[in-house]
Amino acid sequence: xxxxxxxxxxxxxVDAGPLLSALCQAVEQSAVDPGRLAVPLDxxxxxxxxxxxxxxxxxxxxxxxxxxxxxxxxDVRRLQDEDVAAALRRGLAYLAGAGAADEAPLVLEEFCRPxxxxxxxxxxxxxxxxxxxxxxxxxxxxxxxxxxxxxxxNPAFWRDRLTAFLDxxxxxxxxxxxxxxxxxxxxxxxxxxxxxxxxxxFRDLCAERGRDYLRRVRYLMSDYSHDVLHAARRNVAEYxxxxxxxxxxxxxxxxxxxxxxxxxxxxxxxxxxxxLPADEIARRDGRVYEVQVRAYLPQAAVEAIGDRYSLERAExxxxxxxxxxxxxxYFDEVATGVGFWAAVWDALxxxxxxxxxxxxxxYRVAPGVSGVRLGDxxxxxxxxxxxxxxxxxxxxxxxxxxxxxxxxxFQVQDLFVTDLEQYRGTxxxxxxxxxxxxxxxxxxxxxxxxxHLGYTVNIEPFARYRAKSNTAVLTTSQRD
Amino acid sequence: MKLCGRPPNSRSGGTDRRHERQGTTxxxxxxxxxxxxxxxxxxxxxxxxxxxxxxxxxxxxxHQIQDVAIKAAVKDQELxxxxxxxxxxxxxxxxVDHFAVxxxxxxxxxxQKAYYxxxxxxxxxxxxPQAPLGLSDEFLFARRITDHEVKFCITGPHTLAxxxxxxxxxxxxxxxxxxxxxxxxxxxxxxxxxxxxLQVDEPYLSGFPxxxxxxxxxxxxxxxxVDARTGLHICYGNRYGKPSWEGSYRYLFPRILAVQVDxxxxxxxxxxxxxxxxxxxxxxxxxxxxGVVDVKDDRVETPAEIAARIRQGLEIVPAERLWLNxxxxxxxxxxxxxxxxxxxxAQGAALVREELAGRRAEER
Numbered sequence: 001x002x003x004x005x006x007x008x009x010x011x012x013x014v015d016a017g018p019l020l021s022a023l024c025q026a027v028e029q030s031a032v033d034p035g036r037l038a039v040p041l042d043x044x045x046x047x048x049x050x051x052x053x054x055x056x057x058x059x060x061x062x063x064x065x066x067x068x069x070x071x072x073x074x075d076v077r078r079l080q081d082e083d084v085a086a087a088l089r090r091g092l093a094y095l096a097g098a099g100a101a102d103e104a105p106l107v108l109e110e111f112c113r114p115x116x117x118x119x120x121x122x123x124x125x126x127x128x129x130x131x132x133x134x135x136x137x138x139x140x141x142x143x144x145x146x147x148x149x150x151x152x153x154n155p156a157f158w159r160d161r162l163t164a165f166l167d168x169x170x171x172x173x174x175x176x177x178x179x180x181x182x183x184x185x186x187x188x189x190x191x192x193x194x195x196x197x198x199x200x201x202f203r204d205l206c207a208e209r210g211r212d213y214l215r216r217v218r219y220l221m222s223d224y225s226h227d228v229l230h231a232a233r234r235n236v237a238e239y240x241x242x243x244x245x246x247x248x249x250x251x252x253x254x255x256x257x258x259x260x261x262x263x264x265x266x267x268x269x270x271x272x273x274x275x276l277p278a279d280e281i282a283r284r285d286g287r288v289y290e291v292q293v294r295a296y297l298p299q300a301a302v303e304a305i306g307d308r309y310s311l312e313r314a315e316x317x318x319x320x321x322x323x324x325x326x327x328x329x330y331f332d333e334v335a336t337g338v339g340f341w342a343a344v345w346d347a348l349x350x351x352x353x354x355x356x357x358x359x360x361x362x363y364r365v366a367p368g369v370s371g372v373r374l375g376d377x378x379x380x381x382x383x384x385x386x387x388x389x390x391x392x393x394x395x396x397x398x399x400x401x402x403x404x405x406x407x408x409x410f411q412v413q414d415l416f417v418t419d420l421e422q423y424r425g426t427x428x429x430x431x432x433x434x435x436x437x438x439x440x441x442x443x444x445x446x447x448x449x450x451x452h453l454g455y456t457v458n459i460e461p462f463a464r465y466r467a468k469s470n471t472a473v474l475t476t477s478q479r480d
Numbered sequence: 481m482k483l484c485g486r487p488p489n490s491r492s493g494g495t496d497r498r499h500e501r502q503g504t505t506x507x508x509x510x511x512x513x514x515x516x517x518x519x520x521x522x523x524x525x526x527x528x529x530x531x532x533x534x535x536x537x538x539x540x541x542x543h544q545i546q547d548v549a550i551k552a553a554v555k556d557q558e559l560x561x562x563x564x565x566x567x568x569x570x571x572x573x574x575x576v577d578h579f580a581v582x583x584x585x586x587x588x589x590x591x592q593k594a595y596y597x598x599x600x601x602x603x604x605x606x607x608x609p610q611a612p613l614g615l616s617d618e619f620l621f622a623r624r625i626t627d628h629e630v631k632f633c634i635t636g637p638h639t640l641a642x643x644x645x646x647x648x649x650x651x652x653x654x655x656x657x658x659x660x661x662x663x664x665x666x667x668x669x670x671x672x673x674x675x676x677x678l679q680v681d682e683p684y685l686s687g688f689p690x691x692x693x694x695x696x697x698x699x700x701x702x703x704x705x706v707d708a709r710t711g712l713h714i715c716y717g718n719r720y721g722k723p724s725w726e727g728s729y730r731y732l733f734p735r736i737l738a739v740q741v742d743x744x745x746x747x748x749x750x751x752x753x754x755x756x757x758x759x760x761x762x763x764x765x766x767x768x769x770x771g772v773v774d775v776k777d778d779r780v781e782t783p784a785e786i787a788a789r790i791r792q793g794l795e796i797v798p799a800e801r802l803w804l805n806x807x808x809x810x811x812x813x814x815x816x817x818x819x820x821x822x823x824x825x826a827q828g829a830a831l832v833r834e835e836l837a838g839r840r841a842e843e844r
Contacts, residue, residue, distance in 0.1 A: 175689070177727050261750075261777065262723050370814070371523060402776070406716075406723045451595065454720020479720065480599055480643075 001027060001034040004384070007043040007427050014076055016041065022085045023074075030092035037070045037095075038284065044075045046431025046438070050119065050350040052298070053078040056091035059289065059354045067356060069284060070095040105296040108317055111353060114430070115277035115391040118295045119437060121324045122345055123275065126435030127225040129327045129338075133435055136338040140191065141434055149466075152194040152270030152413055157465045157473075158201045165266055165409055166205055169213055172407060182216045183264040185257070185403065187250055187396070188272030189221045189228060192235030198268075199239045214242070220257075220264075222248035250276060251392045254399045264403045270413040271471075273393035278430070278439040281357070282386035283378065288360035291386070293350040301347030309340050320344060345435055365445060366394040371452035377420075377445055387423045390441045394449055401453055401476070412474040416443040416459050446474060454479045510799045510836060511790065512563045513829050514769065516713055516745060517633040517681060518809030519553040519568030520818035529573060529596035546571050547621070554626050556819050561826030564629045564677060567622035569809065574599060575635045575681060576643045583662065584611035586644055597720075603645035608658045613666045616673040623674060632675050633713070634663060636682040637702060638695050643684070653694050660702040667706045679711035679745065683808075686716045687724055689731035696738045703740055711743035711769055713808075716751070721776055721812030729755040733762045745769030747807035750776055753792045760796050768797045771807030772828065773821050778813065780820040786828025799836055804829050 001024075008014060019041075027034050044051060053075045059067035072091050093099035109118050126133060134140055151157070172178045186195055199219060206214050219242045223229045229245040236243050248256045250272060257264075280291035297305070302313055311319055323330045323344075328337025357363055361375030366389060374389075397412075404410050417428060417440050429439035443459045450457035455476040462469040521529075525545070532542040553568030572578035573596045580586050580602035588600045619632045637659035641652050649655040667678050680702065685691060703710050714732065717724025729746060736744070744766045748756065759768060772789040773781060786804075793802050804825060810818040 175687075177725065179726065262726060371526070402722070406725050454722055478724070 002038040004040040006040045009043045026088035031096040032092050036068050039072045043077050044427045048432035053082050054087040054091050056094045057352045104299040106302045108295040111292040111294045113279050114293045115279045120277045123437045132328045151462050151471045153197045154465045162201050181218050184219045184266040185264045187269040189223045189232040192232030195236045217242045219243045222246045251395045252399045265405045265408040268411045274415045274438050276392035279389040279391045284384050288357045289354035297347050305343050366391045369394050372448045381420045388442045410476045415440045416472040418443045418459050511829050514564035514805045518811035520813050520815040521811050533593035533596050560822035564631050582613040584609045604648050608662050631677040633679040636680040638682050639684045656698045660698045671708045677709045681713045683717045692735050700740045710741045712741045713745035715747045715808045718808040733758050743767040743769050747771035749774040749807045756796045767801045769803040769805050773806035775806050775808045783824050783827035787831040790832045
């Protein structure tokens with residue numbers, strides 16, 4: 001049996017004695033080959049996530065037959081309320097093919113890549129019906145952030161960034177190359193706070209320098225949610241001449257904005273990429289596996305939701321599907337709809353399995369992203385590891401850069417892993433954040449993809465502006 | 481060998497008849513199509529080239545693979561229906577280093593690259609001696625495998641002087657002038673080996689418009705006595721398939737009129753055709769190698785779209801002086817996209833030629 005101590009809370013010791021004793025006993029009594037069993041011990045920092053405390057994961061070959069390896073993942077943070085011995089026995093029985101992973105789970109989909117899972121339909125619903133959620137729970141989505149603040153509005157940060165931007169504009173001006181319209185693009189606009197800070201700061205800096213650039217600014221607020229755009233627009237009402245709102249798919253901004261190819265002088269986003277569908281791969285004993293998931297509701301949740309909303313078990317999947325299509329209005333009372341939504345979301349879990357990749361060297365890191373293969377990422381990083389492929393964030397990245405003016409600035413404030421080694425120290429998602437999903441972003445992969453596209457990607461911690469910040473700032477500069 | 485277009489009989493934007501070649505069988509086809517220089521570099525070739533710069537394969541192996549890739553690139557251009565073709569520049573890791581390693585007097589301390597397309601830190605540490613670069617072998621290889629006219633492109637002295645470090649001249653202009661002297665001999669050698677169309681690429685100039693003041697003389701020195709059709713390609717950059725600058729070609733005029741070159745190759749597909757009017761405002765005798773295919777967008781234009789651009793060109797430039805080409809090199813496009821774009825270029829040109837032929841028949 002291979003015990004992997006993955007994550008600890010703040011690197012502090014954990015008394016794993018009772019757990020290990022129960023584990024050894026359960027393994028001894030099970031039919032699972034301990035020589036092929038890996039047991040990662042995790043401390044999952046997201047109070048709400050998609051994992052049961054003890055989770056068996058099977059390995060499969062590409063043809064669907066079972067691989068001999070097994071994994072039993074344990075979230076040591078959440079063992080207090082569990083009957084650990086029973087859960088271990090059940091998990092091992094499942095791995096041995098002699099039982100279900102959970103008692104009568106209600107499965108909502110077939111196994112698929114995580115980015116294809118129904119959980120992302122919930123995520124989308126959250127942003128499309130944000131006002132209903134916030135109204136019912138009487139709190140804004142920013143309250144879900146650690147400390148309740150977004151680094152996206154930090155005044156000192158923006159002053160620095162926009163000072164650099166003004167330097168760029170002045171340099172272009174010296175060459176008579178400032179375009180008549182200075183396009184600025186914000187991807188994912190939140191509540192409009194960031195746009196407000198951007199415009200206020202830019203206005204003040206222009207005044208300090210005696211420059212007249214603000215008149216030429218065309219600030220494009222883009223989001224896939226009308227609801228979000230509508231609310232955000234109110235925050236920048238005084239800049240009506242500068243601001244436009246656009247419905248844009250974050251995965252492919254170029255599609256809607258192709259008329260701005262190489263014309264946008266400043267592109268930025270904050271807490272967007274970590275909220276886009278992502279995948280995961282894992283390497284174990286030199287073999288590389290794709291993580292596949294399927295969403296389910298545990299039996300206890302099915303019963304509780306059924307009782308509360310008068311739904312039979314068999315009705316629940318179709319009710320959820322209809323809810324995801326229509327939103328909380330599917331119920332007569334919006335508040336009832338939001339309550340149903342929150343209950344399902346809270347209970348939603350992902351069963352995981354590993355499927356062997358036949359050609360990991362040549363595996364594309366994301367559909368539509370060419371030139372960089374998985375082998376390029378893993379080549380210099382030996383050993384067992386499980387890491388994210390930020391599938392849609394990468395697509396967004398490669399479909400946004402062609403909008404960037406040759407001298408333009410690109411910036412992403414988000415949660416980044418800056419070194420693959422960091423995947424071994426802390427759980428990087430997916431976690432639940434109110435009604436949305438959070439996954440940390442694979443910074444080294446952005447560096448590789450950026451380099452292939454002719455950009456040097458820098459990822460700097462935000463701690464310079466806020467000491468306890470987890471976020472980082474990705475910027476690009478043209479590769480010579 | 482098929483040669484395209486009318487014989488180049490004027491080398492300048494003015495009126496002096498500087499050059500006339502005799503004894504070649506010219507294809508008199510109107511609106512000749514050409515590539516600007518590079519052809520699509522497939523991902524596998526990038527990986528192999530990187531393997532070479534990482535010392536994982538030998539130079540000999542790389543050259544054998546490049547030979548095969550060039551044959552395929554030439555065939556693609558032929559099949560697409562392009563009149564004047566190149567070797568796709570598939571031997572070039574990038575447009576600077578291919579020359580830097582051949583220039584005596586330029587030193588490169590570290591020859592390993594993480595990625596084949598990266599630039600060396602090349603530095604001129606001595607006055608450049610008059611030494612051959614040996615580019616004719618590349619030209620001759622391409623000419624041997626096709627009966628189409630082969631254009632050969634070199635990176636211009638402005639670009640080389642901007643990118644290669646200067647620890648000897650301490651004067652960009654003097655460095656560029658000396659580069660022109662060395663490259664002029666190379667161009668003459670290419671002509672002696674049968675080259676009929678030589679092109680000079682200057683992608684950096686648009687970022688440094690004031691340099692035009694002294695570059696006119698440098699280009700004229702570069703092209704002095706070069707007995708072939710000559711072209712000067714000035715774009716807004718194509719490094720990694722994206723522009724380095726944005727702006728208007730207005731800065732070129734009228735100073736560019738003093739350059740003794742047959743053809744100006746400029747981009748009009750991506751940037752739009754607004755700058756065409758400059759050819760009307762500043763009468764000249766240049767051929768225009770009009771960029772009618774956007775090389776920075778994967779979307780393949782239809783022949784009708786390309787024909788529409790060509791018609792806009794014909795409103796300003798007479799058909800006898802209009803050549804058609806992509807905006808820039810095709811290096812960064814996927815092979816299937818590059819091929820489809822060239823095919824659309826050839827078909828778009830054919831559409832307009834047909835219209836012209838019909839109109840001229842009516843006039844007769």
